[in-house]
Each structure stands twice: as structure tokens, then as C-alpha cells.
Amino acid sequence: MPMVYAITPTYARLQQKAELTRLSQTLLHLPNFHWILVEDAPNRTKRATDLLRSSGLSYTHLYALTPEDVKLKPTDSHSSKPRGVSQRNEGLSWIRRHLDPDIHHGVVYFADDDNTYDLRIFAEMRRTKRVSVWPVGFTGGLRYAGPVVKQGKVTGWFTGWNPERPFAIDMAGFAINLKLFFQYPEAQFSNYNVQNGYQESTILLALHLTLDVLEPLADNATKVLVWHTRADYPRLKGESRIQSQLHKAPYYSVEV
């Protein structure tokens, strides 16, 4: 059975441990799976290290700090800067240094830490010859966006957002056969100088792909097996009040 290598960028925020717990326990169901978790941090953190060690998964733990000038700040509009670029590139570089396409067979999937994944998409993506594609829920300004398929072939994109993109698809909507990364050793995500929403097209164009070779999955792209979910920022309104009364409250500290 071909392997699935999932590259997941992750960064510190209140929801991080919850997201990684949910994702890692989805991944635990998978056979022949290797998780490449890449932290957006200057080093490996204790939080991720502990989580990976106790996860029961086969994994590689990496880190790559997003450069200061392109890092999305809480005051920036969400769409102004690309996320996960340095981390995915670090994952690809690890793959190229540690795997051999003559020995290792499988697919690479870019699995963000906050999406929701049906196990069936992993089972389907294993048979990818070059690149497979499928719809992703809650993307493109729609309930779902994805490839338009006619007679088994991808002919265009169904999306409410920038349909003129060469590959108008979300990161969670495609998987790539491992061998392509060795066939095109320079292919990587653009280091933060492409327009928002063009990261997917950047990597797929760098792998010399065209629409006609794409392999539609999820029943000819008629099923949603991945959702672009995002967790609401937790409301901590009580915290400042509690902190100001700390001398009264019993001391209470847990790892978050």
C-alpha cells in the first residue's frame, strides 16, 4: 500500500493544542502514514514535542520560522499574507533529503492543522499517479468549491473566488505523487511573493501540471470529504478579572 506523507504547518495560538489533538487522532486511524509536522517557530516547542511523542503516530518534527516581514499579525486582514509557506517548503526539503523515489512510494498531502478530514480521502489519495483533486467544503466563498469534471476529466474550476487562477483549488483539495518532487527538484511554494490564493497554483505549475492530467477523486468530485473549518478564537473575557483577583483565587495552573 502506498504511503501518505502529510505536511502540516502549525503555529502557536490558543487553539493549537486542540487542533493538533483533533488532527492527530484522525491521522491515528490511517495505515501507512507518516506525519511531517512543521512548526512556525524558531525551535521545536515542548507543546508539539509532547503531543507528537504521545500521539502513537509515525512522524517527523520540523520547524521553520516565517520571516518577520511576511508574518501575519493579529492586526492584518486575514487574506493579506500567505500562511504556512516556509513550513511546507521545509517539509518538502525533508522529503527530498530523506526519501528515495525508487524505494518509497506514496503521495504528499498538505494538511493544514485546522481542517476536518474524512478518512476516506486518505484512502482515495493513495492511488494518485500524478496529482489527484477533489472538492473542499467551505472554500471559494461557497459551501464547497472544486474541480469541474466532464467525462472523467477536469475541465475547470467551480469556485466563487478568482476562478481565473490556473488551479483554483484550496490546499486541502489535492495530493501529489511523491516521485514528482524528485522529477522537479526545484518545485516549492513561492517565498511569499505571490498574490493571495496563488500558492496552490504556484506549486502545481512548478510541477509542470496541466488540467487534463488531473485525477478527480471523491466520486468524480461529487463528494465533500474535506472541510476548510477554522476554530473561533476562544473568548477569555473572564481572564483579566480573575487575574486581578488572583490573590483571592486559589492558585491554578495547567499546561495549555
Ligand code: UGA
Ligand atoms: C487558506 C488555505 O487553506 C491555506 O492552505 C493557505 O496556506 C492559506 O489560505 C494562504 O493562502 O496562506 P487559512 O485557513 O486561511 O488557509 O489559513 P490558516 O489555516 O490560518 O493557515 C494555514 C496553515 O498554516 C495552518 O496549518 C496554520 O497552522 C499554518 N500557519 C498559519 C502558520 O504556520 N503560521 C502562521 O502564522 C499562520
Ligand code: MN
Ligand atoms: Mn485554515
